[in-house]
Amino acid sequence: MSTIPYDLRSAGPGSPDASPAGPEYAEVSRDVRPAPPRYRNEIGKYSIHRAPHCAACGRCVEICRHGVHVRPEGYLHVMRPYDYRCIGPDCKDTGCFCIDACPQGALKLSENPAFETLGDHRWTPDLLMSTSTMAETGRPAGNHLEREVGASGGGFDRLRFRFPDSPPPDLRREDISTKLPLNRRGDSRPGITIDVPWYGGGMSFGSTNIRALLGKARVAKAFHGFTCTGEGGYPERFVPYKDHVITQVATGLFGVREETIQRAPIVEFKYAQGAKPGLGGHLLGDKNTPSVAAMRETVVGVSLFSPFPFHSVYSVEDHKKHLDWIAHVNPRALLSAKVSTPNDVDMVAVGIYYAGGHIVHLDGSYGGTGAAPNVAKKNIAMPIEYAIGRVHQFLVDEGIRDQVTVIASGGVRTPVDVAKAIALGADGCVIGTAELVALGCIRCTACESGRGCARGIATTDDELLEMLDVDWCTQRLVNLYSAWQQLLVDLLYRLGLDSVGALRGRTDLLTHLDYENET
Amino acid sequence: MPAKYVIHHTPTKPRFRPVGKLGIVDWREDCSSCHNCVKRDCVYRLFRDEADTLRDEIGYLDYIYQCKGCLNCVQNCTKNILTRVVNPEYRRLGDSYYTPDLILTTWYQAETGKIPVSGSGYGGPFSGPGFDSMWTDMSEIVRPTRDGIHGREYISTSVDIGRKLSHLEFADGQLKIDPPPLMETPLPVIIDRIPLHWRRGAVMTAVTTAAAEIGTLVVLGESDILEKDASPRGHVIPFLESPDASAAQQGGSAPFVMIPDRPDVMALQEALKLNHPARIVAIRIPAVPTVAGRVAELVRDGADVIHLAFDSHGRELGEAQPRHMRDVLRDTHTTLVKLGIRDEVTLIASGGIAAAEHVIKAIICGADLVAIDVPLMLALECRLCGECERGQLCPIALEEIDAEFGVRRIVNLMAAWHSQLLEMLGAMGIREVRRLRGETGRCMFFEDLERDTFGRLFGKRKS
Ligand code: SF4
Ligand code: SF4
Ligand code: SF4
Ligand code: SF4
Numbered sequence: 001m002s003t004i005p006y007d008l009r010s011a012g013p014g015s016p017d018a019s020p021a022g023p024e025y026a027e028v029s030r031d032v033r034p035a036p037p038r039y040r041n042e043i044g045k046y047s048i049h050r051a052p053h054c055a056a057c058g059r060c061v062e063i064c065r066h067g068v069h070v071r072p073e074g075y076l077h078v079m080r081p082y083d084y085r086c087i088g089p090d091c092k093d094t095g096c097f098c099i100d101a102c103p104q105g106a107l108k109l110s111e112n113p114a115f116e117t118l119g120d121h122r123w124t125p126d127l128l129m130s131t132s133t134m135a136e137t138g139r140p141a142g143n144h145l146e147r148e149v150g151a152s153g154g155g156f157d158r159l160r161f162r163f164p165d166s167p168p169p170d171l172r173r174e175d176i177s178t179k180l181p182l183n184r185r186g187d188s189r190p191g192i193t194i195d196v197p198w199y200g201g202g203m204s205f206g207s208t209n210i211r212a213l214l215g216k217a218r219v220a221k222a223f224h225g226f227t228c229t230g231e232g233g234y235p236e237r238f239v240p241y242k243d244h245v246i247t248q249v250a251t252g253l254f255g256v257r258e259e260t261i262q263r264a265p266i267v268e269f270k271y272a273q274g275a276k277p278g279l280g281g282h283l284l285g286d287k288n289t290p291s292v293a294a295m296r297e298t299v300v301g302v303s304l305f306s307p308f309p310f311h312s313v314y315s316v317e318d319h320k321k322h323l324d325w326i327a328h329v330n331p332r333a334l335l336s337a338k339v340s341t342p343n344d345v346d347m348v349a350v351g352i353y354y355a356g357g358h359i360v361h362l363d364g365s366y367g368g369t370g371a372a373p374n375v376a377k378k379n380i381a382m383p384i385e386y387a388i389g390r391v392h393q394f395l396v397d398e399g400i401r402d403q404v405t406v407i408a409s410g411g412v413r414t415p416v417d418v419a420k421a422i423a424l425g426a427d428g429c430v431i432g433t434a435e436l437v438a439l440g441c442i443r444c445t446a447c448e449s450g451r452g453c454a455r456g457i458a459t460t461d462d463e464l465l466e467m468l469d470v471d472w473c474t475q476r477l478v479n480l481y482s483a484w485q486q487l488l489v490d491l492l493y494r495l496g497l498d499s500v501g502a503l504r505g506r507t508d509l510l511t512h513l514d515y516e517n518e519t
Numbered sequence: 520m521p522a523k524y525v526i527h528h529t530p531t532k533p534r535f536r537p538v539g540k541l542g543i544v545d546w547r548e549d550c551s552s553c554h555n556c557v558k559r560d561c562v563y564r565l566f567r568d569e570a571d572t573l574r575d576e577i578g579y580l581d582y583i584y585q586c587k588g589c590l591n592c593v594q595n596c597t598k599n600i601l602t603r604v605v606n607p608e609y610r611r612l613g614d615s616y617y618t619p620d621l622i623l624t625t626w627y628q629a630e631t632g633k634i635p636v637s638g639s640g641y642g643g644p645f646s647g648p649g650f651d652s653m654w655t656d657m658s659e660i661v662r663p664t665r666d667g668i669h670g671r672e673y674i675s676t677s678v679d680i681g682r683k684l685s686h687l688e689f690a691d692g693q694l695k696i697d698p699p700p701l702m703e704t705p706l707p708v709i710i711d712r713i714p715l716h717w718r719r720g721a722v723m724t725a726v727t728t729a730a731a732e733i734g735t736l737v738v739l740g741e742s743d744i745l746e747k748d749a750s751p752r753g754h755v756i757p758f759l760e761s762p763d764a765s766a767a768q769q770g771g772s773a774p775f776v777m778i779p780d781r782p783d784v785m786a787l788q789e790a791l792k793l794n795h796p797a798r799i800v801a802i803r804i805p806a807v808p809t810v811a812g813r814v815a816e817l818v819r820d821g822a823d824v825i826h827l828a829f830d831s832h833g834r835e836l837g838e839a840q841p842r843h844m845r846d847v848l849r850d851t852h853t854t855l856v857k858l859g860i861r862d863e864v865t866l867i868a869s870g871g872i873a874a875a876e877h878v879i880k881a882i883i884c885g886a887d888l889v890a891i892d893v894p895l896m897l898a899l900e901c902r903l904c905g906e907c908e909r910g911q912l913c914p915i916a917l918e919e920i921d922a923e924f925g926v927r928r929i930v931n932l933m934a935a936w937h938s939q940l941l942e943m944l945g946a947m948g949i950r951e952v953r954r955l956r957g958e959t960g961r962c963m964f965f966e967d968l969e970r971d972t973f974g975r976l977f978g979k980r981k982s
Contacts, residue, residue, distance in 0.1 A: 041595070365654065373636050374624070455591065
């Protein structure tokens with residue numbers, strides 16, 4: 001059972017002193033600190049109602065181990081319960097059950113009906129809640145939530161790990177490595193290694209709040225990882241984090257300039273993206289504000305199209321020329337190509353390698369954060385779960401598997417999904433939605449309506465931007481990454497593996513609930 | 520290059536407030552009447568309009584379900600008295616196939632004429648029955664088409680209807696036989712006969728006018744035609760339900776007629792062509808399990824066009840464990856291909872085509888084009904409540920619609936579908952919908968992907 005590593009009772013949602021201060025360009029600490037949700041009423045699985053006949057004896061404050069009941073220093077009354085933290089009826093067996101302990105019988109526990117209105121098949125209310133709990137506390141959420149799988153009925157949601165009876169006796173958690181080397185070509189370019197086998201996906205300036213983007217850049221710095229510009233250009237405010245920012249070259253070539261290529265440790269070519277495979281990008285005129293227009297070197301208020309595909313690339317030879325161009329402009333950059341998951345995804349991956357790519361980034365069809373036609377999200381290209389194994393096997397057969405890094409994205413929601421992707425044959429993952437959920441996204445999918453995200457995330461509206469704070473975003477993501485890393489280490493330990501690298505392609509450690517699992 | 524085919528859309532508000540999904544309810548008794556109530560801050564101005572709306576006859580309750588569900592008000596309320604609920608009426612909409620979500624999406628398209636777009640990835644099930652177990656392909660780099668709907672290159676959605684020759688024969692340098700007549704529709708979607716309970720008020724006028732505007736065809740019963748116009752216009756396909764020996768006289772001068780399948784159907788087809796050699800005859804066959812064999816027989820005997828009718832959920836008829844049209848079409852198509860006669864006939868599929876993606880998928884499975892009915896009624900705001908079928912009062916008073924309103928809504932829906940067809944064709948790198956027929960290589964089937972990935976690792980899939 002999870003208990004909290006620090007006194008949550010001192011920090012309630014929305015309290016201004018809850019987030020650490022400091023200039024945004026300073027070193028970013030990897031320390032977990034409480035980062036309570038920014039809304040007053042966080043929605044949890046359970047509701048705790050305190051009746052008016054509460055005598056303010058404070059018994060509940062003493063007893064609850066989850067920070068639900070809070071009485072600030074010097075106050076007479078107990079605060080309205082932070083019931084989103086409550087672990088529900090199972091608490092009865094812990095001996096610390098406030099409902100039974102209250103001498104006045106003033107507390108009532110019930111299920112919160114609003115909870116069930118959250119989420120969808122892929123991101124269930126439990127997964128949303130568990131992600132925001134990790135972002136708040138830096139620790140895994142309690143067992144009252146299903147933290148590992150969604151309810152989509154296929155892919156990751158039906159895969160399970162097969163654990164050995166007991167891990168090797170000499171394996172110690174602290175010796176388990178989660179590091180991921182990104183350059184496997186053995187060429188003259190730097191051997192970049194990131195601390196955790198995932199990094200942040202591209203979200204463009206113009207589609208997402210700059211404060212959220214800075215939070216992503218800062219957590220990348222803290223974990224020696226990466227975030228990516230997306231196709232909206234390279235904001236000046238990213239420059240202090242340039243060693244952790246991937247410059248994306250997309251079909252619109254917005255903001256692609258010599259200096260943005262030269263400062264990047266990794267340059268990513270976005271051929272396609274999973275949410276709208278084979279379709280171009282489209283930024284509505286409303287979102288093309290003066291600052292966005294300046295960044296993209298366009299006219300304010302005009303809808304911006306990124307065509308599909310690269311109009312200069314119609315063959316693998318063209319693709320090679322394309323990579324050569326960037327390789328020449330920046331002789332130290334690693335080259336990554338982001339593609340979606342068509343039938344011939346394995347051939348595409350091989351093509352990327354032979355053209356000189358270090359990273360093959362496969363973006364499956366069910367993920368994505370930006371707006372996309374529903375018809376494309378649902379129907380075009382295959383889910384990532386299928387693509388990983390195909391590509392892995394094909395690269396193995398070609399004898400080049402160890403010369404290239406395969407990154408999977410598009411529906412990777414939890415550290416367990418990361419581990420499943422790796423067991424299927426990827427080296428690591430890129431995440432997107434999970435980070436936004438940590439920042440308060442509830443997947444209402446209305447990112448495109450009117451002024452953009454009403455919760456201040458996928459928006460460039462001046463007033464809505466104010467809803468986020470860079471330090472808070474950073475801390476939420478640092479906490480999330482810490483919790484993920486902890487869960488991943490724990491999983492590797494239970495699997496008896498001393499590094500995440502050792503998990504790659506270990507399909508023998510997986511089972512599928514819809515199969516007889518006998519081959 | 521032919522002129523680019525465009526369907527013009529005109530935003531057309533619904534007459535009734537659509538059933539919304541989410542709503543915000545409060546426990547008023549605990550409200551402290553805050554001066555700066557969170558409801559004022561709704562980004563979508565939901566409660567800004569509250570005061571005005573309350574005065575109209577459109578009630579408050581009707582209207583709270585237009586919430587976009589951002590939860591700002593719920594999560595910021597000082598007293599935490601707001602909560603979000605799912606509209607029970609929303610849950611009751613439609614059925615397992617025409618889901619509430621599908622109905623709302625169709626309404627949106629009929630109102631705006633635009634492709635539904637949303638953020639944050641796909642939240643639906645991994646896969647599902649029928650068409651939900653197919654993914655269409657895309658090309659990363661090499662492909663002839665560009666830009667989908669924003670396209671600079673033309674993607675054609677036209678199809679030809681009629682019998683085609685398997686080969687040409689020449690004598691003295693001249694074509695020996697006249698090629699049989701063909702009709703072209705600019706969209707691989709025609710309008711099927713609308714079921715009786717919906718043929719009310721101006722509905723049929725709206726449907727036929729919309730068909731003419733889009734340039735597609737519409738199947739009408741003889742009675743529908745006689746009421747309205749004595750001489751059916753070119754885009755109308757009269758359905759001769761029980762043609763008799765005097766068939767030669769039936770169908771007026773219509774260039775295209777439809778007849779039900781029956782033992783003497785080929786003789787009937789001949790009779791119908793007697794006085795009108797340029798006439799196309801479609802044979803409508805209920806999609807029963809043995810349909811592939813029957814279709815092959817008819818094609819060999821010289822059928823022009825075959826219309827396979829499935830039930831409204833796209834299932835086979837008369838079978839306890841019906842197959843979905845996905846499988847029946849593949850079966851029928853492959854049977855004809857094996858016999859070397861697929862190209863001679865035009866296959867129309869109807870029943871269960873509920874969304875633009877279904878058009879593409881039915882064609883991939885082997886249809887040349889599809890026929891639709893229910894989505895058009897949804898465009899007219901129908902809620903699929905079934906009251907009219909039971910002789911009860913229609914909640915949206917369908918019989919009172921204005922024909923022009925109906926035309927606009929149907930045309931909008933088809934405009935949105937057309938754009939989605941272009942998106943999907945563009946992504947596949949296909950420039951002509953004609954080339955998509957039976958192109959299963961341009962799509963991925965759930966069972967194949969499962970077998971090739973998980974089957975290889977985990978053995979047999981449990982049934
Ligand atoms: S039930 Fe347990 S977890 Fe919930 S508020 Fe009471 S003591 Fe805390
Ligand atoms: S609009 Fe909704 S789905 Fe989009 S970022 Fe905001 S909260 Fe998330
Ligand atoms: S949840 Fe959001 S959209 Fe709905 S009423 Fe409240 S503020 Fe408005
Ligand atoms: S809303 Fe109901 S009663 Fe009205 S046409 Fe539709 S099914 Fe019939």
